[in-house]
Amino acid sequence: MRIGCPSEIKNHEYRVGLTPESARELGVNGHEVWIQSGAGMGIGATDEEYRDAGCKIVDGPDPIFAECEMVVKVKEPQADERAKLREGQILYTYLHLAPDPGQTADLVKSGVTAIAYETVTGSGGILPLLKPMSQVAGRMSIQAGANALQKEHGGRGVLIGGVPGVLPGKVVVIGGGVVGFNAAQMAVGLGGDVEILDRDPEVLEKVGTFFEARASTRFSNKTNLEDAVRHADLVIGAVLIPGAAAPKLISRELLKEMKPGAVLVDVAIDQGGCFETSKATTHAEPTYTVDGIVHYCVANMPGAVARTSTYALNNVTLPHALRMARDGWKEAMRRDPHLAEGLNVHAGKVTYQAVAEELGYDF
Numbered sequence: 154m155r156i157g158c159p160s161e162i163k164n165h166e167y168r169v170g171l172t173p174e175s176a177r178e179l180g181v182n183g184h185e186v187w188i189q190s191g192a193g194m195g196i197g198a199t200d201e202e203y204r205d206a207g208c209k210i211v212d213g214p215d216p217i218f219a220e221c222e223m224v225v226k227v228k229e230p231q232a233d234e235r236a237k238l239r240e241g242q243i244l245y246t247y248l249h250l251a252p253d254p255g256q257t258a259d260l261v262k263s264g265v266t267a268i269a270y271e272t273v274t275g276s277g278g279i280l281p282l283l284k285p286m287s288q289v290a291g292r293m294s295i296q297a298g299a300n301a302l303q304k305e306h307g308g309r310g311v312l313i314g315g316v317p318g319v320l321p322g323k324v325v326v327i328g329g330g331v332v333g334f335n336a337a338q339m340a341v342g343l344g345g346d347v348e349i350l351d352r353d354p355e356v357l358e359k360v361g362t363f364f365e366a367r368a369s370t371r372f373s374n375k376t377n378l379e380d381a382v383r384h385a386d387l388v389i390g391a392v393l394i395p396g397a398a399a400p401k402l403i404s405r406e407l408l409k410e411m412k413p414g415a416v417l418v419d420v421a422i423d424q425g426g427c428f429e430t431s432k433a434t435t436h437a438e439p440t441y442t443v444d445g446i447v448h449y450c451v452a453n454m455p456g457a458v459a460r461t462s463t464y465a466l467n468n469v470t471l472p473h474a475l476r477m478a479r480d481g482w483k484e485a486m487r488r489d490p491h492l493a494e495g496l497n498v499h500a501g502k503v504t505y506q507a508v509a510e511e512l513g514y515d516f
């Protein structure tokens with residue numbers, strides 16, 4: 154199969170659909186890979202590296218959209234890209250169609266076969282192509298929070314790990330799922346005094362067993378949450394209620410009872426945020442202060458560590474790409490029902506129930 158990878162054109166997107174290593178894997182398995190010149194720049198991968206990996210380097214996105222059977226990307230296609238998609242072509246990328254009627258209409262019109270990373274499932278009810286980005290965001294949340302805690306960034310001037318003779322910072326992680334677990338790992342690694350709150354007893358048991366005495370766990374109810382937040386130097390918002398907006402767990406009132414200069418990192422901002430005072434920010438200006446409490450609310454945290462994020466994403470997207478290239482997408486989906494869950498649009502129809510229902514398409 155001929156597979157193409159264009160440069161990402163969405164604002165501030167530095168990731169790329171295929172690393173040179175992934176392109177090489179496709180090549181050694183008998184496929185042809187076309188890469189847009191400069192596509193890997195954001196992760197420090199040069200055209201030379203792609204050439205050495207056996208790719209053909211093409212100028213601009215047009216040859217890829219015109220002549221490749223499968224287009225591998227990271228972000229949803231932008232309007233310019235959607236105009237280039239063709240009937241029968243496979244588009245393999247994040248799509249997030251439910252809140253995006255314009256994109257959905259264009260994909261339907263194009264006749265493309267669009268497979269969304271975010272709806273491919275895995276065993277145990279997880280979304281394996283989203284998981285690495287939650288891992289990245291969780292780990293990064295502590296880095297971002299530690300930075301914001303520094304005096305020159307408006308924070309309390311607390312070092313998370315403390316030093317011998319001085320207590321460490323208190324880190325409260327709300328939600329012990331993928332983001333929360335990874336955040337707690339980093340905070341524990343830095344020597345912080347870490348507490349994890351969740352409502353799911355199984356999650357509490359899992360994190361409790363993993364961290365043993367290195368972190369404490371508490372059931373997440375209003376009383377426990379408020380108590381934890383009042384004493385925190387750094388709070389990580391890492392909750393998710395699938396299919397719903399994030400619950401507002403910290404009210405503006407509660408900010409007044411927090412330590413001045415404490416930091417809130419709202420990772421759940423992409424679902425509306427779990428603090429009443431959260432509003433989405435960008436990497437260009439990631440923080441703002443309300444009532445003396447520093448807020449970090451970047452909605453696309455993984456974009457800042459584009460290289461790590463791209464490699465983490467490729468680890469989970471490449472196996473499906475290889476199987477689709479070898480067997481064709483239909484046969485690959487017949488053999489793997491989890492991949493079949495990724496099919497969102499095909500031949501002019503919305504093929505994913507939740508998107509069809511949300512946007513009023515026949516299913």
Ligand code: NAD
Pocket residue numbers: 286287290327328329330331332333350351352353356373391392393394399400402419420421422423424451452453454455
């Ligand atoms: P997850 O499903 O693995 O974990 C969410 C956890 O929240 C679950 O354990 C659940 O029991 C818990 N929870 C729900 N309500 C709670 C409450 N009231 N109190 C305490 N815990 C509660 O989800 P995840 O992958 O960890 O993602 C968490 C959030 O981070 C999502 O909104 C996700 O979209 C977001 N996210 C943001 C970025 C970013 O760049 N900002 C990147 C990746 C993920």
